[in-house]
Amino acid sequence: MKVCIYSRVSTSHQDTTNQSIALSEWVKQRGFEVVKVYEEEELAWKSGHKRVLASLIADTRQRRFQAVLVWALDRLSFLKTSPPIIEP
8 A cells, every 4th residue: 555654743842753753664564655754844834834734635636645644633733623634
């Protein structure tokens, strides 16, 4: 299965490395293929410029992979009341 990894941090004191490493190990254990790793820094979310997430959504629409892996579901949303990022 082709997958991508999306990692995001919430503060400038964190980095995405631990998320990407853990998810890459999970992928390897299952024999999946990582097509792309998307890494979003905290500053992008605070400024409202979520370019990496926008790129992931564009690639999803083009069906470049079959699954998006995240460390935790809150990595996909800054606010709990955010609308869905992919519409049916």
